[in-house]
Amino acid sequence: MLTYSIITAYGLLSLALLLSFFRLVQGPTLPDRVVALELLASLTVGFIAVSVVASGRSAFVDVAMVLALTAFLAALGFARYLEKGGIHFGD
Amino acid sequence: MVIEWLTGLSLVTGAVFMLIAALGLVRMPDLLTRMHATTKAGVLGAGLTMVGVAIYLGDGPVTVKAFAVIVFLIMTAPVAAHAIGRASYLMGVPLWEHTGVDELKGRYDEATHTLASPPEPETPSRDPGNPPTPPPPL
Numbered sequence: 001m002l003t004y005s006i007i008t009a010y011g012l013l014s015l016a017l018l019l020s021f022f023r024l025v026q027g028p029t030l031p032d033r034v035v036a037l038e039l040l041a042s043l044t045v046g047f048i049a050v051s052v053v054a055s056g057r058s059a060f061v062d063v064a065m066v067l068a069l070t071a072f073l074a075a076l077g078f079a080r081y082l083e084k085g086g087i088h089f090g091d
Numbered sequence: 092m093v094i095e096w097l098t099g100l101s102l103v104t105g106a107v108f109m110l111i112a113a114l115g116l117v118r119m120p121d122l123l124t125r126m127h128a129t130t131k132a133g134v135l136g137a138g139l140t141m142v143g144v145a146i147y148l149g150d151g152p153v154t155v156k157a158f159a160v161i162v163f164l165i166m167t168a169p170v171a172a173h174a175i176g177r178a179s180y181l182m183g184v185p186l187w188e189h190t191g192v193d194e195l196k197g198r199y200d201e202a203t204h205t206l207a208s209p210p211e212p213e214t215p216s217r218d219p220g221n222p223p224t225p226p227p228p229l
Binding site for chain 2: 001002004005006008009010012013015016017019020022023029031032034035036038039042043045046049050052053056058061062064065068069071072075076078079080082083087088089
């Protein structure tokens with residue numbers, strides 16, 4: 001039962017990773033790509049969680065925590081760069 | 092047995108929510124609706140898979156760490172989404188063509204980062220010159 005759940009979760013997460021990678025490549029503006037990167041980080045946290053259950057190694061939970069922290073800091077840095085960077089659309 | 096069922100259920104549900112987030116990221120028409128899809132569904136999905144970890148490895152420190160990850164995700168995702176949404180609005184990223192209300196339009200001063208107050212509604216002004224007459228003495 002748990003094996004099938006793990007395989008299903010891996011499959012769904014891989015599909016989600018492909019979709020958000022599509023948005024990362026295609027995204028019309030830079031903030032779209034930042035949002036796609038943020039979702040990629042969340043997806044990686046999910047992957048780590050599934051792999052903790054699959055392998056039983058609980059040390060990977062620390063990796064998930066650090067990854068969530070880094071993704072947050074990266075999003076804030078990108079937002080600051082976008083706001084102060086002087087790029088402007090439209091007018 | 093029950094633990095395995097619960098773990099599998101939360102893992103698959105979390106993966107489904109993250110797939111929904113990625114679908115929303117691809118299918119939604121503009122940046123703010125895409126953020127609306129990814130922030131909430133993505134955090135819920137990652138949190139549910141972490142709940143699966145906490146259920147499966149039911150010993151103390153790992154459970155606490157898994158719940159710390161969940162609390163951290165819930166605390167940081169709105170802040171990050173707010174920062175990116177604000178930056179993208181200030182950049183002038185085009186909104187969806189069917190967007191109904193843009194309340195900041197024309198009111199936000201980008202130089203001073205202040206918001207102009209909305210136009211005052213017409214209030215019936217009282218005449219301060221005429222105080223109410225006291226009742227006549229008997």
